[in-house]
Amino acid sequence: MRARIGARSMDKREFLKASGAVVAGSMLSHFVAGQEPTGPRENWAGNLTYSTDRLHMPGSVEEVRQVVKSCSKLRALGTRHSFNTIADSTQNQISLKRLDQIALDEKARTVTVGAGVTYGKLSPYIDDRGYALHNLASLPHISVAGAIATATHGSGVHNGNLATAIAGLEVVTADGELLALSREKDGERLLGAVVGLGGLGVVTSVTLELQPSFQVAQSVYEHLSLDHLEHHFDEIFSSGYSVSLFTDWQHHQATQVWIKRRLAPGDKNDWQPEFFGAKLATEKLHPIAGHEAEPCTEQRGTPGPWYERLPHFRMNFTPSSGRELQTEYFVPRDRGYEAILAVEKLRDQITPHLFITELRTIAADNLWMSMAYQRPSLAIHFTWKPEWPEVSKILPLIEKQLEPFDARPHWGKLFTVPPARLQAQYARLSDFKALLKHHDPEGKFRNEFLNKNLYSS
Numbered sequence: 495m496r497a498r499i500g501a502r503s504m505d506k507r508e509f510l511k512a513s514g515a516v517v518a519g520s521m522l523s524h525f526v527a528g529q530e531p532t533g534p535r536e537n538w539a540g541n542l543t544y545s546t547d548r549l550h551m552p553g554s555v556e557e558v559r560q561v562v563k564s565c566s567k568l569r570a571l572g573t574r575h576s577f578n579t580i581a582d583s584t585q586n587q588i589s590l591k592r593l594d595q596i597a598l599d600e601k602a603r604t605v606t607v608g609a610g611v612t613y614g615k616l617s618p619y620i621d622d623r624g625y626a627l628h629n630l631a632s633l634p635h636i637s638v639a640g641a642i643a644t645a646t647h648g649s650g651v652h653n654g655n656l657a658t659a660i661a662g663l664e665v666v667t668a669d670g671e672l673l674a675l676s677r678e679k680d681g682e683r684l685l686g687a688v689v690g691l692g693g694l695g696v697v698t699s700v701t702l703e704l705q706p707s708f709q710v711a712q713s714v715y716e717h718l719s720l721d722h723l724e725h726h727f728d729e730i731f732s733s734g735y736s737v738s739l740f741t742d743w744q745h746h747q748a749t750q751v752w753i754k755r756r757l758a759p760g761d762k763n764d765w766q767p768e769f770f771g772a773k774l775a776t777e778k779l780h781p782i783a784g785h786e787a788e789p790c791t792e793q794r795g796t797p798g799p800w801y802e803r804l805p806h807f808r809m810n811f812t813p814s815s816g817r818e819l820q821t822e823y824f825v826p827r828d829r830g831y832e833a834i835l836a837v838e839k840l841r842d843q844i845t846p847h848l849f850i851t852e853l854r855t856i857a858a859d860n861l862w863m864s865m866a867y868q869r870p871s872l873a874i875h876f877t878w879k880p881e882w883p884e885v886s887k888i889l890p891l892i893e894k895q896l897e898p899f900d901a902r903p904h905w906g907k908l909f910t911v912p913p914a915r916l917q918a919q920y921a922r923l924s925d926f927k928a929l930l931k932h933h934d935p936e937g938k939f940r941n942e943f944l945n946k947n948l949y950s951s
């Protein structure tokens with residue numbers, strides 16, 4: 495069976511018939527402890543039907559080891575928020591949802607979480623105990639293990655992606671053994687393993703660095719002319735702890751600027767009525783025009799805990815649009831304005847199929863397969879309408895425009911960059927492949943996505 499990008503939902507029987515494949519019911523009973531044959535077979539956005547019905551759901555590390563030993567091919571699945579086939583498998587998937595323990599180490603100022611834990615579950619837990627993470631993505635619904643595997647990020651010129659907070663990992667490798675990696679003990683190897691693209695093995699737990707809890711206030715400004723980015727790019731993106739510009743690419747403007755400021759006790763929380771000519775919004779806004787703002791985190795400068803302001807969307811609501819597609823490219827921050835102008839040339843092709851674009855910055859890091867590897871970055875993100883036939887034709891045009899900027903696509907979103915060009919963007923790719931080969935010599939954790947993007951030319 496093959497995953498189909500852009501497929502609409504169909505029932506299982508219809509899908510098996512359409513794909514010409516049959517999984518005999520009797521086969522399902524052969525699987526090891528905790529297998530759940532009727533798991534979610536679509537990704538979150540519903541644009542992808544996974545290529546196997548075999549989903550293992552172990553309840554302990556020991557059961558994970560058994561599953562790994564019993565499968566010749568296996569891919570770990572997080573909360574299914576990736577838009578492409580990175581988590582797909584034609585044979586077996588494993589969900590760590592049931593490994594949901596959280597252990598705080600106040601002395602080390604770290605927290606160790608089971609691979610099933612989401613940021614939405616972790617954040618209030620540590621905040622209640624006086625701690626915070628340095629940053630969050632636009633939504634809290636994703637698993638920590640799945641997010642770091644694709645170098646998921648938030649925004650902020652001084653904020654590395656979420657994987658930069660990782661101080662240690664435990665992974666069940668191809669032979670079923672548990673490998674523990676830590677920053678102190680393994681240095682370089684951990685830098686290679688964290689953004690692992692699901693290729694190193696099944697991560698069972700993750701240790702994250704903490705910092706003292708903090709407050710954030712968020713406000714939105716409307717209608718910022720993109721002209722201001724030419725001479726004030728760094729100033730605009732440094733105007734808060736985390737800053738996002740939203741644009742529909744029309745009228746050379748950011749329709750909204752979301753500024754999230756970190757507040758220390760006693761800090762003033764004043765917001766000027768204008769920001770480079772953009773006007774302070776007096777009502778709460780959704781980044782996509784015409785969408786109700788209720789799912790969004792609080793704005794209008796009201797201070798709140800970091801985890802209720804750093805994401806754009808609240809935990810118990812549908813983030814973003816729901817049925818949608820996403821794409822994102824990382825370019826060097828110091829060429830950010832140039833790259834924006836290059837994409838803007840395609841505005842009349844892009845806008846009809848777009849919900850919204852978001853522009854964010856990410857600090858450089860040393861994680862081998864991170865999109866921000868040794869490069870302070872601007873990420874140009876597209877939330878598309880669920881119109882894959884049209885979107886798939888626009889992506890190569892955008893990628894052509896961004897070729898001079900050595901754009902790196904987000905590992906968890908949709909892209910059509912030719913493998914050779916993609917591979918050329920990762921200076922540590924051969925080291926990463928050597929790491930995978932060492933821990934997975936037979937390619938148990940390789941799927942079509944990795945074969946195509948990392949191993950074919």
Ligand SMILES: Cc1cc2nc3c(=O)[nH]c(=O)nc-3n(C[C@H](O)[C@H](O)[C@H](O)COP(=O)(O)OP(=O)(O)OC[C@H]3O[C@@H](n4cnc5c(N)ncnc54)[C@H](O)[C@@H]3O)c2cc1C
Pocket residue numbers: 538539569570571572573574575576577580581590609631632633636637638639640641642643644645646647648691692693695696697698813814820904906907
């Ligand atoms: C509405 C929405 C908003 C988003 N916003 C952002 C954003 O602000 N910033 C951003 O950077 N991205 C964003 N994303 C993308 C998302 O963060 C990434 O795709 C992320 O990887 C999804 O995590 P997941 O838990 O759903 O993992 P999945 O999508 O299920 O899997 C992703 C990868 O992680 C691997 N994986 C998962 N669990 C394990 C494990 N236990 N062991 C080993 N490998 C594992 C999988 O094999 C796969 O390779 C958004 C996505 C959506 C749908």
